[in-house]
Amino acid sequence: MHSKRYEAVIGLEIHTQLTTRSKIFSGAATAFGAEPNRQVSWVDAALPGTLPVLNREAVACAIRFGLAVHGTIAPCSVFARKNYFYPDLPKGYQISQYERPVVSGGALTIRVGDGANAYQKTVHLTRAHLEEDAGKSLHEDFHGMSGIDLNRAGTPLLEIVSEPELHSAAEAVAYAKALHALVRWIGICDGNLQEGSFRVDANVSVRPRGATTLGTRREIKNLNSFRFLHQAIEYEIAWQIDQLESGRAIEQATVLFDPTKGETRVMRTKEEAHDYRYFPDPDLLPLVIPAEWIARERAALPELPQALAERFEASYGLSAHDAALIVSDKALADFFVATVEAAGVALAKPCANWLLVEVLGRLNKEERTIESAPVTPHQLAALVARVSDGTLSSTGGKQLLAAWWAGDTRSADELIDALALRQVNDTALLEQLVTEAIAANPKSVAEYRAGKEKALNAIVGAVMKASKGKANPQQVTELIRRALAS
Amino acid sequence: MNAQHPLTISQLRRAFAEGKTTPEAVARAACERAHALQPTLNAFITIADDATLAARLTELAGASQASGPLAGIPIAHKDLFCTTEFPTTAASKMLDGYRSPFDATVVARLKAAGAVTIGKTNLDEFAMGSANAHSHFGPCRNPWATDRIPGGSSGGSAAAVAAGIVPAATGTDTGGSVRQPAAHCGVTGLKPTYGLVSRWGMIAYASSFDQAGIFARTAEDCALLLQAIAGFDPLDSTSAAVDVPDYAAALAALATERPLSGWRIGVAQAFLAADGLQPAVRDAVLAAARCYEQLGATLVDVDLPRAELAIPAYYVLAPAEASSNLARYDGVRYGYRTAHDDDLFAMYSRTRAEGFGWEVKRRILMGTYVLSAGYYDAYYRKAQQVRRLISDDYCNAFAVCDLILAPVTPTTAWRIGEKSDPVEEYLADVFTIGANLAGLPAIAHPCGFDGAGLPIGAQLIAPHFGEAKLLAAVHAYQNATDWHRAVPPVAAW
Numbered sequence: 001m002h003s004k005r006y007e008a009v010i011g012l013e014i015h016t017q018l019t020t021r022s023k024i025f026s027g028a029a030t031a032f033g034a035e036p037n038r039q040v041s042w043v044d045a046a047l048p049g050t051l052p053v054l055n056r057e058a059v060a061c062a063i064r065f066g067l068a069v070h071g072t073i074a075p076c077s078v079f080a081r082k083n084y085f086y087p088d089l090p091k092g093y094q095i096s097q098y099e100r101p102v103v104s105g106g107a108l109t110i111r112v113g114d115g116a117n118a119y120q121k122t123v124h125l126t127r128a129h130l131e132e133d134a135g136k137s138l139h140e141d142f143h144g145m146s147g148i149d150l151n152r153a154g155t156p157l158l159e160i161v162s163e164p165e166l167h168s169a170a171e172a173v174a175y176a177k178a179l180h181a182l183v184r185w186i187g188i189c190d191g192n193l194q195e196g197s198f199r200v201d202a203n204v205s206v207r208p209r210g211a212t213t214l215g216t217r218r219e220i221k222n223l224n225s226f227r228f229l230h231q232a233i234e235y236e237i238a239w240q241i242d243q244l245e246s247g248r249a250i251e252q253a254t255v256l257f258d259p260t261k262g263e264t265r266v267m268r269t270k271e272e273a274h275d276y277r278y279f280p281d282p283d284l285l286p287l288v289i290p291a292e293w294i295a296r297e298r299a300a301l302p303e304l305p306q307a308l309a310e311r312f313e314a315s316y317g318l319s320a321h322d323a324a325l326i327v328s329d330k331a332l333a334d335f336f337v338a339t340v341e342a343a344g345v346a347l348a349k350p351c352a353n354w355l356l357v358e359v360l361g362r363l364n365k366e367e368r369t370i371e372s373a374p375v376t377p378h379q380l381a382a383l384v385a386r387v388s389d390g391t392l393s394s395t396g397g398k399q400l401l402a403a404w405w406a407g408d409t410r411s412a413d414e415l416i417d418a419l420a421l422r423q424v425n426d427t428a429l430l431e432q433l434v435t436e437a438i439a440a441n442p443k444s445v446a447e448y449r450a451g452k453e454k455a456l457n458a459i460v461g462a463v464m465k466a467s468k469g470k471a472n473p474q475q476v477t478e479l480i481r482r483a484l485a486s
Numbered sequence: 487m488n489a490q491h492p493l494t495i496s497q498l499r500r501a502f503a504e505g506k507t508t509p510e511a512v513a514r515a516a517c518e519r520a521h522a523l524q525p526t527l528n529a530f531i532t533i534a535d536d537a538t539l540a541a542r543l544t545e546l547a548g549a550s551q552a553s554g555p556l557a558g559i560p561i562a563h564k565d566l567f568c569t570t571e572f573p574t575t576a577a578s579k580m581l582d583g584y585r586s587p588f589d590a591t592v593v594a595r596l597k598a599a600g601a602v603t604i605g606k607t608n609l610d611e612f613a614m615g616s617a618n619a620h621s622h623f624g625p626c627r628n629p630w631a632t633d634r635i636p637g638g639s640s641g642g643s644a645a646a647v648a649a650g651i652v653p654a655a656t657g658t659d660t661g662g663s664v665r666q667p668a669a670h671c672g673v674t675g676l677k678p679t680y681g682l683v684s685r686w687g688m689i690a691y692a693s694s695f696d697q698a699g700i701f702a703r704t705a706e707d708c709a710l711l712l713q714a715i716a717g718f719d720p721l722d723s724t725s726a727a728v729d730v731p732d733y734a735a736a737l738a739a740l741a742t743e744r745p746l747s748g749w750r751i752g753v754a755q756a757f758l759a760a761d762g763l764q765p766a767v768r769d770a771v772l773a774a775a776r777c778y779e780q781l782g783a784t785l786v787d788v789d790l791p792r793a794e795l796a797i798p799a800y801y802v803l804a805p806a807e808a809s810s811n812l813a814r815y816d817g818v819r820y821g822y823r824t825a826h827d828d829d830l831f832a833m834y835s836r837t838r839a840e841g842f843g844w845e846v847k848r849r850i851l852m853g854t855y856v857l858s859a860g861y862y863d864a865y866y867r868k869a870q871q872v873r874r875l876i877s878d879d880y881c882n883a884f885a886v887c888d889l890i891l892a893p894v895t896p897t898t899a900w901r902i903g904e905k906s907d908p909v910e911e912y913l914a915d916v917f918t919i920g921a922n923l924a925g926l927p928a929i930a931h932p933c934g935f936d937g938a939g940l941p942i943g944a945q946l947i948a949p950h951f952g953e954a955k956l957l958a959a960v961h962a963y964q965n966a967t968d969w970h971r972a973v974p975p976v977a978a979w
Contacts, residue, residue, distance in 0.1 A: 042588060046814040048581065049568040049590060049687040051722050081810050083857070085834055092813020148818065277857035279866060282694035282807055284723050 006244070007209045008237045009217075010172050010202060011126075011164035014179060015157045016189040017133065017197040018061040024132050024156035025052030025095060032195045036138075036149035044154040046090035051283050054079075058156035059287065061188035062102045062130050063297040065158060068186050068304055069125055071106025073294055079130075079284045083277045088135035088148050096159075098278040101129035102287060109306055110178045111324045112171050118321065123175050126161040130287075133157050152196075158188065164203065164214065169233035173226050176200055177328070185305055185330045193224050200229055205250070206240045215240070216250040220257055220264055232257035236264050308333060316340065316348035325356060331370045332360075335377055342381035350384045358401055375404045382412035395469035396421040424470040427479075430463070433471065434479045437462040448484060456480060492650030492977060495559050495707040502558055509558025509602060510543050516560040516604045520651045526976060527627045529636075529645040531565045532572045533605040542571065542602055554600030556714060562646050562655040565606035566613055567593050567698075568687040572603070576689045577611045577621040580815045580822045580841035590687025591719045592656055592698045599714040604652060607642030611843045612812065613658055613691040615639050616666055616914045617905070620845040625902055628670060629974040630940055634899040637667030640701070644671035647701045650977040654702045654711055660691050661800055662894070662918025664699035665930035669894035669943025672932045672972060674960065675701050676708045679950045680925035681726035683712075684719030690811040692804035693724075695922045704970060705931065705960035709733035712953060728951055736954035737961045744782030745962040749955075751778050751946075752788030752887030757917055762896045770934030770942040771893045774963070777933075778891065781962050788883040788890060795872050796919040801912060802856050802869035808846075809853025815841060848908060877924040880947070889959060890947040893917050894930045898940035921947050929956045932969040941972070 023030055026043035043050045066073040080098035106125040111118055135153035137146050160179060166172045180198055183189035191198050200223040205215035220236060223229045235257075240250055254273075255264040303311075305327035312323040326336050332355075339351045359380065363373060383400055386392045392400065396416070403415050416422055424430065437459050438445055447455035456477065463476045493501065501507050513534075520533045534542075546552055568574045568586035575581045589597065597603070608626040610618050618626040618641025626641040628634040629649040636645040640657030644667035647655050657664040659677035668675025676699050683698040690696060700711040713733050719725045741747070753775055758768055779785055817823035817837030824836035842850070856865035883890060894917055905911050921928040926947050933944040948956045964970050 045819055047586065047820070048574065048576070048584070048689045048814070049586060049588075051686055053721065053723050083810050083813060085813065085816060087816075087818045087830065090814060090819060092816060093810050275859045277810070277854065277859075277862075279806060279810070279857055279862070282692075282724075283690075 005209055006206045006241050007211075008167055008233075009164045009205050009207060009214055010166040010168075010233060012162045012166070012172060012176060013201040013203070014160045014176065015133075015199040015201075016160060016183050018058050018156040018158055018188055019190055020055055020057040020061065020156050022055055022057075023154035024055050024058045024130065026154050028154065030155050032192075034151055036147070036151060038151065040150040040153065044090065044150055046092075052095060052281075054284060054287065055156065058130055059102070059289065060293075060297055061156070062128065062158055063289065063294055064186045064188055064301055065128055065160070065183065066103035066106065067294070067298050067301055068182055069103075069106030069108055069128075071103045071125060071128065073289060074100060074102055074104065075289055075291075076100070077102040077129075077287045077289075079281045079287065080278045081281045084274045086134070086137075087146065088137045088150070088153065090135065090150060090153055094132060094134060095281055095284070096131035096278075097129035100286075101127040102289070103128035108175065108178055108182065110171070110174045111320075112174045114321075121171065121174075123165050124163040126163050128158050128160045131157050131159055158183075164205075169230045169237070172202060172233050173230050176229055177226060181305060181328050181330070186301060193226075196224060199224055202229065202233055202236075204233055204236045204240070206237060206244065216252050218250065218252065218264070219254045221254055221267065223257060228257055228259050231259070231262055232264060235262060239264065302330075305330075305333070312348075312352075316345065316352070318349060318352050322352050322356060326352065329370065335370050335373070338377035339380045339384075342378050343384050347381075347384050347388055350388055351381065354380060354384055354397070358398065362401075362405060374407070375401065379404055379412065386412055386416065390423060390425065390472060391416060392421055393423045393464075393469060393471070393473060395464070396423060399469075420470075422470065423472045424467050425472050425475060427475075430467075430471055430476060430479055433463045433466050434459075434476065434483055437466065438480070438483060445484065492703065492973065493653060494703045495556065495653045495710055496704070498559055498653060509546065512558065513539055513543065513560045513602045513604055516652055519649075520562075520605055520646070523649055523651060523976065526632055527629060527636075527645050527649060528624050529608055529626050529642040529649065529651065530562070530605045531575055531577060531608050531623050531642070534572070534603065538571055539602070539604070546600060546602060551598060551600040554598065555710060556596065557600030559601050559654065560604045560652050561596060561601045562605050562607045562643060562652045563593060563603055564609055564640050564643050564655070564657045566609060566658050566689045567606075567656060568689070569593050569603065569606065572606050574606070574689070575622070576613070577609045577623055578815075578842065578846070579622045582622065582822065584821055586687070588687060591684035591721060592715045593687060595715050596656070596711075601654075601714075607640070607646055607655060609642055610639035610663075611846050612689065612808070613639040613660055613663055613696075614808070614845050614849050616662065616911050617900075617902075618642065618667070619902060620843050622843065627902070628899050628940075629976045630672060631899065631938070632976070634901055634940070635670065637670035637895070637899060639663040639667075640699075641667045643701050644668055644673055644675065647671070647673045647703065648974055648977065650973065654700060654707055657699045657701055658688055658691075659697050659699045659918075659922065660695045660804060661922050662915040664701065665894050665918050665928060665943070665945060666915065668701055668930040669932075669945075670899040670941065672941030672943075672969075672974065673701050673703060674705055674708055674932070674964075674970060675699060675930045676712060676953070676956070677921065677928050678712060678716065678953055679726070679927040680922075681724055682716050682728070682730075682927070682951065682953065684722040684725050686719055686721040690807075692807040693811060694807060695800075695804055697922075704964055705929070705957045706734075706737060706964075708929070709737055709957045709961075712957070716953075726951075731954050733954055733957055736958045740958055740962055745965075746778060746959060747782030749783040749889070749959070750786050750887040751775070751783045751959075752786050752883055752890040754788050754790045754793065754883070754890060754892055756790050756793045757892045760896065760916060762913065763893060764897045764936065766934075766936035767893050767895065767897065767942050770936075771891070771944050774933040774944040775891055777963060777966060778959070781966060783959075786887050788887055790879045790883060790920065792872070792876050792879050793920060796876055796923055797912060797916055799869040799872040799876065799923060800915070800919045801852065802865045803873065805849040805853030806857050806866050807853065809850045809857065812842075812846065812850055817841070845908065873923045876920060880920065880924045880926060884949045888948070888955060889952070892945045892947065894943040894945040898936045898938070898942060917945060926950060927953050927956055929960055931960045931963065932972070933967075934969060935972075941969075
């Protein structure tokens with residue numbers, strides 16, 4: 001799709017809604033889904049004579065984020081007014097930060113791609129700043145008029161701006177997902193994309209490969225799913241390359257992505273861009289963050305995903321892929337840590353396998369999250385222990401899992417007996433089954449003898465089938481090898 | 487003093503205590519007088535009706551407010567303070583009929599102290615003006631000469647106190663809007679330190695300058711009022727968390743002989759040599775200086791080298807803030823909305839074109855211009871730097887003196903309609919704007935009359951949170967002089 005002669009340059013601006021109980025400059029509640037205009041204080045409605053008072057909890061969120069990405073937390077930052085008229089912006093300006101943001105710098109390490117093509121990349125952040133959200137304009141159901149819902153007006157946002165260091169839709173999505181996981185991990189954002197808690201703007205430009213200056217960028221606004229983010233960037237890159245190839249210049253613009261058509265369309269061009277007339281908000285003093293406050297937030301911060309993944313690799317012997325997958329979600333990582341605690345560190349690797357393949361597989365199929373898994377870390381640990389000590393075959397393990405999934409509350413050992421899942425280790429019985437299987441599969445036997453190692457699987461399978469899955473597959477394999485060697 | 491001379495707060499308190507009159511009688515008399523003078527002065531936008539007044543008096547009688555320091559004292563609020571009892575208009579068509587769901591902190595604190603609000607006073611629209619000529623409800627007139635301006639923007643409050651309607655009223659001072667009308671109307675007007683009095687519920691003009699202030703007949707009364715309204719308010723982020731001193735105690739502590747002994751009062755030659763300063767005003771201020779000297783103070787020369795930059799800096803910064811502060815008047819949620827609202831752009835532009843007066847539009851345009859891309863550094867940022875330098879000048883001056891004495895206005899009150907060029911009106915604030923740029927407290931008090939019998943004011947400026955000294959100095963002056971006791975012809979009844 002991409003011409004090899006062009007390089008895409010992408011930077012993301014991500015608005016994360018902070019999980020404070022009240023708004024950033026008023027005492028009104030921030031809960032999602034209330035009746036329109038029921039969570040609006042005098043301040044949010046911009047009544048004459050009202051003044052903003054900063055919610056310190058929002059600042060704490062910004063500090064936690066700054067610490068998590070190893071950015072610089074400004075000892076003194078400034079709130080500024082971004083002036084423009086829109087009916088869902090009650091004051092006629094948005095309180096944001098402009099020249100002096102609360103967090104600058106920092107970086108995030110991401111994993112891009114799968115399997116052998118996977119690679120790590122460090123994405124640097126430009127800044128993160130605090131600001132208030134606007135309300136919502138509702139254009140349907142008002143007989144040609146517009147409705148205004150100010151419930152969202154004044155909701156705290158942390159806008160996180162990356163450097164233009166991403167070069168493909170895959171990298172942009174990997175970065176967005178890593179950031180999504182991080183803000184949920186440190187508890188500053190619920191990450192709910194459908195409700196608009198995590199909104200992505202993508203600045204996209206292309207340039208001839210090897211060029212050092214940036215091409216003209218277009219900004220894709222308000223992408224609220226990772227899939228749309230991917231589609232929109234792919235489309236935009238192809239479109240821009242096509243423009244350049246056809247000898248047309250790119251005009252700086254803000255565009256919207258239409259998911260049904262899979263296209264971007266221009267919302268406004270540079271000529272139509274607002275002059276926001278930023279200036280320091282005289283109603284708010286500069287935000288001073290003393291070192292003690294930062295230290296308090298640092299002490300309360302959980303172990304961060306990257307550190308945890310490194311620990312999983314180093315101490316538990318997990319692959320980079322599995323470690324990265326487990327720390328992509330805090331609840332999953334918590335589940336894993338609890339499982340390993342119950343099963344013992346020696347079983348960490350099989351715990352990871354069972355969790356990622358069997359548990360996550362079932363959850364994904366049912367579109368459920370780890371929080372609603374019908375098994376507990378203790379149950380999974382018992383299962384892994386019984387498989388590893390030979391009591392259960394892996395098939396038996398899956399049957400045990402299925403029983404729990406179906407709502408059975410009995411313990412692993414009770415179920416192993418009740419469902420007769422115990423693995424058959426009786427050599428005499430197994431030898432008889434092996435003899436029968438060899439006799440019944442002359443073709444596989446011949447192939448194996450001709451040097452085709454894989455042919456063994458068919459015979460093992462036959463024995464497993466005959467034992468109703470209870471035979472110990474390692475033991476069976478060994479017995480077949482011995483029988484055929486003689 | 488004859489019996490019909492308007493009473494001060496202190497005198498009223500004594501009269502209540504001695505049972506000579508009641509809060510109800512005083513409040514009703516004040517309302518009657520406000521109505522009677524309304525055709526002459528147009529000092530009020532709203533005067534309390536019987537029901538509102540009765541409700542307030544009933545509330546007062548049953549509450550702890552009845553023993554408050556201002557119990558039963560009738561007052562008026564500049565119609566820039568939000569009140570639940572009365573509409574709040576900012577003298578603008580934009581807010582004609584608007585009623586706030588809450589009281590401004592100043593209003594709430596005066597209520598808690600027992601004061602009885604008898605009405606809302608006239609002002610320049612959104613506090614933009616120095617004449618009270620720019621009001622949707624018509625100009626207010628000077629009680630000393632009704633063909634003249636009372637000063638502005640808090641003209642209605644100054645006129646109401648001068649005319650003896652109320653002993654006290656609130657105002658706001660962004661560039662001189664308390665002190666200048668106080669001088670033109672011959673009353674005492676205090677602008678406290680920026681941050682001493684909460685801005686919650688005070689409709690914003692220029693947030694980094696706006697400060698609530700008070701008018702009264704004496705510094706002693708100003709002390710009582712300031713005691714009630716000063717102090718930290720969690721609803722205003724720029725409110726200062728400082729201990730409020732006992733102002734009355736500071737006044738009481740003055741010695742009877744040479745009460746200002748040891749005080750150094752700075753006189754800025756830059757002010758007294760200013761172009762356009764009327765000789766009568768200069769002479770009256772110099773006479774006040776000599777009076778302060780006789781009260782024990784030492785006069786010292788102080789240098790304010792950048793005083794002439796105050797007006798240009800102010801007229802960049804204040805309109806910049808105003809252009810943003812007034813963006814909320816868009817016709818969407820409250821206030822005036824044009825009938826031509828078929829599309830969004832038309833609704834905005836027609837609403838604001840029809841709802842704002844010319845002076846407000848002029849300042850919004852200036853402010854929008856100086857904040858625009860490409861002009862910000864040349865205007866807004868530069869003006870902020872100048873503001874800082876002017877603050878430094880005051881700081882340096884206070885290294886050699888305790889208070890600075892200055893004129894309030896270059897001239898006495900001019901005739902209504904006399905100044906057609908807006909810049910002429912802007913220049914009238916040349917002596918008052920410095921205190922706003924530096925956030926300093928300042929007080930204006932009567933110190934004489936010109937040949938036409940128009941009052942002249944003198945101004946004292948103090949370091950931050952130096953209100954006690956300001957009030958004490960003027961109290962000493964008023965104990966030694968009679969200028970503040972003079973009443974305008976319209977007040978004789």
